[in-house]
Amino acid sequence: MIFNRPWIVFVQFLAGLIFAVVFLIRFGVALSLWDFLSQLPLAVSPLYQVLSGLVWGMAGLWVCLWIWQGNPRAPQATRILSVTYALYYWIDQLLIMSSDLRQTNWLFLAIFTGILLVLVFLSFQPAAVKEFFGEEYEQEE
Numbered sequence: 001m002i003f004n005r006p007w008i009v010f011v012q013f014l015a016g017l018i019f020a021v022v023f024l025i026r027f028g029v030a031l032s033l034w035d036f037l038s039q040l041p042l043a044v045s046p047l048y049q050v051l052s053g054l055v056w057g058m059a060g061l062w063v064c065l066w067i068w069q070g071n072p073r074a075p076q077a078t079r080i081l082s083v084t085y086a087l088y089y090w091i092d093q094l095l096i097m098s099s100d101l102r103q104t105n106w107l108f109l110a111i112f113t114g115i116l117l118v119l120v121f122l123s124f125q126p127a128a129v130k131e132f133f134g135e136e137y138e139q140e141e
Contacts, residue, residue, distance in 0.1 A: 005070075006128040012078065013067045019085075020060030027053030044096060052092075056085065072134045075124040082120045086113050 003010065030037060030049035037046035063081050066074035090113070123129065 006126065006132055008123050008126060008129050009067060009070075009132055012123055013064055016060055016064040016067055016078070020057050020064055022057075023053045023055075023060060024057035025053075027057055029053075048096075052088075056088075070132050070134065075129075075133055078124070079121060082117055086117055089113070 005013075027050055030046055030053055034046050034050075037049065059081055063074065063077050065071075066077055090110075093109075124133075
């Protein structure tokens with residue numbers, strides 16, 4: 001037990017915290033470099049970078065807080081956030097951002113995305129994790 005939590009829950013919390021911090025950094029950097037980004041020939045406005053950083057960062061912090069508190073809604077919120085972010089990532093890469101992704105490592109990234117989603121879903125299956133998030137989380141059989 002790490003800080004009175006199953007170690008998997010602690011890993012979930014750390015992963016969520018890293019996710020949130022990365023996007024909050026994106027938010028701050030895009031905001032502080034607004035003028036510079038506005039002058040670049042980008043396919044999207046700096047507003048996109050700022051808003052996406054803020055939205056994903058705050059969503060990540062919210063889910064992190066729920067995970068840390070053992071909120072019964074945390075497992076479902078984490079799953080929803082993970083799937084929604086995966087969809088956002090692929091839409092962003094394939095339709096919005098100009099990228100060589102389509103010609104280079106898209107297959108690796110698709111497999112990696114799938115593996116990460118499976119790991120997120122599996123991380124809520126151990127009995128200790130279910131117990132930590134309370135009886136409301138346990139599924140009826």
